[in-house]
Amino acid sequence: MGYGEIDQLAINTIRTLAVDATFKANSGHPGAPMGMAPVAHILFNKFMTFNPKNPDYINRDRFVLSNGHGCMLQYALLHLFGYDLPLDQLKHFRQVDSITPGHPESHDTPGVEVTTGPLGQGFSNAVGLAVAQAKSAAEFNKPGFNLFTNYTYMFFGDGCAMEGIASEAASTAGHLQLGNLIAVYDDNHISIDGDTKCAFTEDVLKRFEAYGWHTQWVKEGDTDLDGIEAALKKAREVTDKPSVIKLTTTIGFGSKLQGTGGVHGNPLKEDDCKQVKQKFGFDPEKTFVVPQQVYDAYHQTAAKGAAAEQEWNQLFDKYGQQHKAEHADLKRRLSGLLPEGWQKALPTYKPTDKAVASRKLSESVLEAIHSVVPELISGSADLTGSNNTRWKDAVDFQPPNLGIGDYSGRYMRYGVREHAMAGMMNGISAYGTLIPAGGTFLNFVSYAAGSVRLSSLSHQRVIYIATHDSIGLGEDGPTHQPIETLAHFRALPNMMVWRPADGNETSAAYYVALTSKSTPSIFALTRQNLPQLEGSTIEHAIKGGYVALEDKDADLTLVSTGSEVSLCLESVKVLKDNHNIKTRVVSLPCVEVFDSQSKDYRLSVIPDGIPTMSVEVMSTLGWEKYSHEQFGLNRFGASGPYKDVYKKFEFTPEGIAKRGLATVNFYKDVKPLRSPVNRAFTNLI
């Protein structure tokens, strides 16, 4: 309350910075920053606690701009409050190698919590951040030691409100009663196609009520600063439900085109820039102007945040005296390192051990390591029993009043919401105290592709437990059998796609995934049983590829993954007996990790001089990189018992041998026959 000139000045500074930056870049979205400047000012200056000098302060309030195209709002705030984002970066908005890209990227820009822009993602990230907060509070807070008290604030627009992922996440947040989550819905009636009337006439607040959210409406979002403050205050007081505030604003407030699609995704015209500045009492001839009073006021707020962190550090030290183990645990987690020696808990297998489905092998890993890796939080998109994602004595993460778990729980029931699960996992990972793993069928990781991509781009340590990984799932049929999925995710930068062939390889996948701090992983796991292989060890498999069966006089190398490695090993005898071909077999559980090995090592695995054939029961696309010839499935699968399906498509020792023979014959005359690993140029970029 008691808003005055300085507040208006700060708000208009944000607006004019957005106008100038988009104009200079000749690109970008001035409309949302101009419309949301008032609520952003009040939120950052009156409600949020953060320390620009240490963006990682763990109990900071989180801010997520789900309508990430409005990022000049966020960049302006970060600059004004004193984050390491100098004015020069605003002048290089949307330029190569700046830290002010077209949409906010958490990996590059201090103070950006999560990578947003693809609509709806930030919404689900915020739900994940709120989950992580509630979980961390339940785990670490003790009487007198409220270590985790932060809120997660999130802005979203009509675009996010229309996206399915946001609906999924909103329904989940309502179910979970996340009182620490406060969303502001920028109700400006404009999307790229113009008036939202053309496609979006639902009653948004009523929908959120149906999800179990607390709802409010501030009708004069451009000017009613007191109303905005009161709504935010009220939202903080509601602790048993997430809150949404519908804020009716004028997009591009101040522009001659305010309230129209014209200010959504295009810079203002030069005369309009001047007009806006004049209207707001700024010099129309100057650009990137920040009045000193605004810096002063904001730096004062920032100083309060720094003091809050100092206080927190003292509290945390005291906590260490009374709760030694928890203190050490949290400190370690914040470093990103796993507990010393945790990997000793990973199961290992001998060839004589019984055949087990890799989804069950994954369950054994979770069972074995969950107590030594307390930051691991598992879950599934309603396929718990099929994904084998839950260790036996796991407690569900649930609001306590439902009587089926509590907020200290380490098992997430995401519901049939793959996309929100993935987006929430990105948020959970970004919080800083947890490592999320979540399950669905491999085929339905594709539903989550939007978020999976951002796991990679934003360097989140997230694990996708993707079971039922091929036609080997059998009866569910082509609608559920992945063909294109591994090619898709192998083409995604900074993603490890693991397809383990047995128990040791499954343990290796977990080892590499958990120790890779800034790379997500997808584990493609079978429904059907797999034998434990002779040549497989964790040490071999963590190289991404290794020789499972050597033959120094081999005529042929078979490279394969997952369930087909044992098939290849079976085919060795057929190739020898029927065709007099000597064969070596390579297992390549993770091509991305294999690619990171030395060329010498890779050439020792896939050598020059003999032809190589790949075997994998899905699209052959990309296997040309590791083999001369490819045996795969470039069509949809079939519904039936899996052995029948394998037979139909000739994935049998005989079917492999037949193609192996063709391969050997075809390459007899080629000299020199180079390994496919041997290339003219390394990808320089």
Next chain:
Amino acid sequence: MGYGEIDQLAINTIRTLAVDATFKANSGHPGAPMGMAPVAHILFNKFMTFNPKNPDYINRDRFVLSNGHGCMLQYALLHLFGYDLPLDQLKHFRQVDSITPGHPESHDTPGVEVTTGPLGQGFSNAVGLAVAQAKSAAEFNKPGFNLFTNYTYMFFGDGCAMEGIASEAASTAGHLQLGNLIAVYDDNHISIDGDTKCAFTEDVLKRFEAYGWHTQWVKEGDTDLDGIEAALKKAREVTDKPSVIKLTTTIGFGSKLQGTGGVHGNPLKEDDCKQVKQKFGFDPEKTFVVPQQVYDAYHQTAAKGAAAEQEWNQLFDKYGQQHKAEHADLKRRLSGLLPEGWQKALPTYKPTDKAVASRKLSESVLEAIHSVVPELISGSADLTGSNNTRWKDAVDFQPPNLGIGDYSGRYMRYGVREHAMAGMMNGISAYGTLIPAGGTFLNFVSYAAGSVRLSSLSHQRVIYIATHDSIGLGEDGPTHQPIETLAHFRALPNMMVWRPADGNETSAAYYVALTSKSTPSIFALTRQNLPQLEGSTIEHAIKGGYVALEDKDADLTLVSTGSEVSLCLESVKVLKDNHNIKTRVVSLPCVEVFDSQSKDYRLSVIPDGIPTMSVEVMSTLGWEKYSHEQFGLNRFGASGPYKDVYKKFEFTPEGIAKRGLATVNFYKDVKPLRSPVNRAFTNLI
């Protein structure tokens, strides 16, 4: 009203068939069929009009089982009503080469309208079917000639209700006021993880009210046949809103495990099978029993459907006398063929024509052909101005009372709902009178991956207009720049991925897409301008790949797509001047179509004897199939003006030349140097 023994008998026949088929297959989902048998019986027997002898009768009521795992419900109904699905097929449920796969597939099974199972898909398909009905009615119905009067009925469960795509589609259907759409929500409180209480506690009907749906609740869905009938009747009467009936049922009704997760996805135990039959008055020792009275009753209903079709045919003949042009047009559309000579309208270009972005070239095609291809219905997921998907005088498909279009409109405003757009397009295509095209950024086609996959699997003629196809979009940055996307969709069977290099190639893409009756297409189109190429013609490009620049003495072949083809052509001079390398250039706008050409042709384009290097500004994965070496982008892009971004990653004539030189040198000693097109075995399957 007046339900009696025969009704109960029919209902229980459906239930026991589902029990027997899942038991025999030792796999499948008996619970939903057992719970939904009553409503299915009433709907099919009392309300729906269809002709099992001609499943394509155009004015039939459509039925969509969005909870497709319950497909034994649908298979049982199709069998009982006399579709070409003999009892033997029920006995081969979920077996290889049956037409009763684990989830319903429209391409294989008569009477299955759309391919469902992946949750939420059927929901969006149904909205698309309803759109197509409303559009066809608005277009073809005339006073006295109500040719299109059918309803679309759809069943969905908790799983669908949780999926984002269903939320998107429901919001859209509410906005569009689709009174011809009636959904039954199987409120059985069970999903795979057990009681939906663990993840799904929202008020579903209130949410649908918020979307603008008419809602009803039948509380005794297992037994209240009169209530079910009354609700369906009421739903049909509400013509200005889509309707949802929440039907509280007991999953696995009759089983000892009824009402639990135990009957969701597992066959009943043998003793339970017998117990169920006993309970329903069936011989517990017999399997797959259909009482003759049930056949008789259902065949009587089917006969009414056949009569309705006959009546319709007569009406249509009469229509032909009074509305000759419309009659001929509709008749042609139902054949799936385009109008004679339509392709003459496709724009062609000379090398001297100005440089244009391929998204604009696509717009020119739409502008040129929309009047000669009246079944084309375009749209965008809120990116109309960016996707260039709307011809100038297009009318929006909108409920007339909004004053911004009407149901005869040919332009869809899908909102920011990519996944629902794709699912709706599958439904629109499946209806049989329309060809849908829909736009978004290429990067956000990934949001729709679940539905795109089903476009392919279910052979729908759907066009994805995917603009802003690379780092060439510039300033929006890495969150919006596709890297993995083309590899993903190239790995998807039965999908044509086009990336045209200029105007003639863009016209070729439309030509092949529109004339391929059972294959969907993705057009990857640039934001930036592209020159018109010397060697490009529609005739060349429709082969999927051709020589854009020939040189009989070439040392190197460059293969490329889209925006990089002209770059490759520019690099030819650099390669000659700086490195004395003679280069030929191949344009490969669509690898799937190229793959379907004769080997001779393919070898004439990518010949033996000289090395080939691919150039495409995204993941190189898969390019090994068409080249010895690959120049691409196996990392995320950058935010900046696109020319700066291209330069950063060395996509310049010099950058290409440098790598071309390395390629030529590397392969000098290899004899014979085979074309990558030359393979040891054709993929036999």
